[in-house]
Amino acid sequence: MDNENLAELLFPDIKNKPCYYEEKYPERELPEKAEVTRIGPSPTGFIHLGNLYSAMAGERLAHRSGGVFYLRIEDTDNKRKVDGAVESVISSLDYFDIRFDEGAEVERQAGSVSYGPFYQRQRAEIYQTYVKELVRKGLAYPCFCSEEDLNSIRKVQTDEKLDIGYYGKWAKCRCLSCEEAAEKIKSGAPYSMRLRSAGQPGNTIKFRDEIMGEISLPENMMDVVILKSDGIPTYHFAHAVDDHLMRTTTVIRGCEWLPSVPIHVELFNVLGFRRPKYAHTAQLMKMEDNKKRKLSKRKDPELSLGYYRELGYHAEAVRVYLMTILNSNFEEWYQKNPGVPIEEFNFSLKKMGVSGILFDLQKLDDISADIISSKEREEVYEYFLNWMKTYKPESVPVYFADPEKMGRIMDLCMGVGQKRRRKDFINCIQMFGFLSYFFDEIFEPEYDFEKYESMTEIIREFKDTYDYNDDSSAWFSKLKLIADKFGYASDMKAYKQNPEQYKGNVSHVAEIIRVAVTGRKNTPDLWTIMQILGTESCSKRLDMAIDHLAG
Numbered sequence: 001m002d003n004e005n006l007a008e009l010l011f012p013d014i015k016n017k018p019c020y021y022e023e024k025y026p027e028r029e030l031p032e033k034a035e036v037t038r039i040g041p042s043p044t045g046f047i048h049l050g051n052l053y054s055a056m057a058g059e060r061l062a063h064r065s066g067g068v069f070y071l072r073i074e075d076t077d078n079k080r081k082v083d084g085a086v087e088s089v090i091s092s093l094d095y096f097d098i099r100f101d102e103g104a105e106v107e108r109q110a111g112s113v114s115y116g117p118f119y120q121r122q123r124a125e126i127y128q129t130y131v132k133e134l135v136r137k138g139l140a141y142p143c144f145c146s147e148e149d150l151n152s153i154r155k156v157q158t159d160e161k162l163d164i165g166y167y168g169k170w171a172k173c174r175c176l177s178c179e180e181a182a183e184k185i186k187s188g189a190p191y192s193m194r195l196r197s198a199g200q201p202g203n204t205i206k207f208r209d210e211i212m213g214e215i216s217l218p219e220n221m222m223d224v225v226i227l228k229s230d231g232i233p234t235y236h237f238a239h240a241v242d243d244h245l246m247r248t249t250t251v252i253r254g255c256e257w258l259p260s261v262p263i264h265v266e267l268f269n270v271l272g273f274r275r276p277k278y279a280h281t282a283q284l285m286k287m288e289d290n291k292k293r294k295l296s297k298r299k300d301p302e303l304s305l306g307y308y309r310e311l312g313y314h315a316e317a318v319r320v321y322l323m324t325i326l327n328s329n330f331e332e333w334y335q336k337n338p339g340v341p342i343e344e345f346n347f348s349l350k351k352m353g354v355s356g357i358l359f360d361l362q363k364l365d366d367i368s369a370d371i372i373s374s375k376e377r378e379e380v381y382e383y384f385l386n387w388m389k390t391y392k393p394e395s396v397p398v399y400f401a402d403p404e405k406m407g408r409i410m411d412l413c414m415g416v417g418q419k420r421r422r423k424d425f426i427n428c429i430q431m432f433g434f435l436s437y438f439f440d441e442i443f444e445p446e447y448d449f450e451k452y453e454s455m456t457e458i459i460r461e462f463k464d465t466y467d468y469n470d471d472s473s474a475w476f477s478k479l480k481l482i483a484d485k486f487g488y489a490s491d492m493k494a495y496k497q498n499p500e501q502y503k504g505n506v507s508h509v510a511e512i513i514r515v516a517v518t519g520r521k522n523t524p525d526l527w528t529i530m531q532i533l534g535t536e537s538c539s540k541r542l543d544m545a546i547d548h549l550a551g
């Protein structure tokens with residue numbers, strides 16, 4: 001019994017040799033320096049902001065260089081699989097406009113060769129082919145240790161404060177002869193496959209991370225599992241085989257994988273593969289009580305991508321914001337190049353943060369407000385309508401009953417046709433609340449009257465003299481008359497000189513009317529709002545306010 005026989009006994013159904021796959025998935029025909037990158041989500045149903053951050057870096061790197069960005073579903077861990085997760089990943093990538101050229105579920109292929117399948121569970125035969133070859137060379141072996149065996153090893157190692165893992169004298173199955181192993185296999189004992197590591201304690205490996213720079217880490221000396229007992233690989237092994245055969249040039253992934261690089265380096269070496277470049281992205285953090293802390297799945301809803309869709313953030317705002325935190329020089333470029341597609345920005349891994357990237361929702365809101373205010377009214381109208389159809393369908397007949405009215409509201413709130421655009425809108429949920437006072441059916445005034453004198457009389461007088469046909473200057477002249485009548489200054493200069501002689505000034509009168517009509521203190525131009533609402537609605541609201549003040 002030798003390694004060759006053992007390999008045959010372990011994998012009788014594997015007929016191909018690695019060279020078969022090497023030929024089937026040749027080097028990609030791409031321009032020099034073109035990068036091949038990928039996103040490899042696990043279908044756990046939770047694709048988060050960190051994934052999107054890495055995906056954008058990968059997408060930009062590939063597409064800036066004339067390369068390929070692809071999607072691989074890393075479903076080796078069946079226990080964590082969630083139904084519908086793949087669809088949700090794809091729809092998130094679509095929503096945020098992260099275009100991938102090849103990958104799961106999608107009839108896209110970048111060149112003449114298909115590098116799929118892109119689901120790892122469908123690639124079992126490929127991985128087994130490579131493991132079989134490692135067994136032939138004596139570089140991998142079957143391990144028959146049970147969960148209990150491994151737990152008791154771990155316990156002793158913990159008690160003795162030793163490195164935890166399967167190595168050296170602890171790696172019992174490493175020393176089994178081919179005969180002994182064969183006997184156990186024939187008796188039907190379950191086994192996993194392990195790498196026969198050549199690593200030595202005390203050795204270090206050095207490599208260059210494209211983001212983190214020069215890194216040195218202890219060499220791997222663990223006989224890590226490469227194939228689980230069901231014949232499905234571990235992440236480490238699948239990463240090596242897939243990124244090799246799919247011809248990835250740069251692996252961009254979260255920094256939680258950085259400590260595993262020594263394992264990956266050894267795997268690439270024993271498999272005889274050229275190693276891709278690595279780029280580990282730093283952790284996303286937030287400020288809390290003046291301290292930075294990691295974004296957490298449990299505490300921070302903004303980590304989930306669903307959050308941005310539910311709140312109706314414009315995908316472009318999220319993209320622009322992510323670019324801002326991806327590359328330190330992006331913001332300046334963006335400001336200097338208004339209207340230029342962000343794809344033209346010269347994205348670089350070298351400009352990525354190496355630790356604790358601060359994610360700031362306030363900043364995202366500012367960017368959102370800028371972006372929405374720069375859009376055409378029709379686009380914002382459609383964007384708001386589409387969001388409402390999905391997330392507040394019962395409100396569509398209220399907000400969109402009269403498309404012309406909604407169009408006028410949008411023009412007003414966006415400042416269309418004004419010297420300066422307004423920035424009232426941040427995202428759909430905020431627009432939903434912000435615009436609610438325009439609709440009598442759902443109007444819920446938040447009366448926040450200051451303590452001015454004669455408010456009821458002022459409102460009554462305003463109601464009696466209001467004429468829908470007044471233009472805005474006639475309307476304002478009437479406000480001034482009311483101011484004079486009730487002891488408020490209609491002339492701001494006079495007021496500033498002797499404020500104590502007045503109960504207030506005309507802006508206070510306007511504020512009283514604003515709060516009475518809209519139930520809000522801050523609104524766009526009040527005259528226009530009243531034009532949109534119409535006389536009947538305004539009169540009712542003025543009466544309501546009078547009733548409210550009467551207590």
Ligand code: GLU
Pocket residue numbers: 039040041042074239252253254257
């Ligand atoms: N499936 C891995 C994860 O979800 C991907 C890591 C990688 O991109 O290699 O964390």
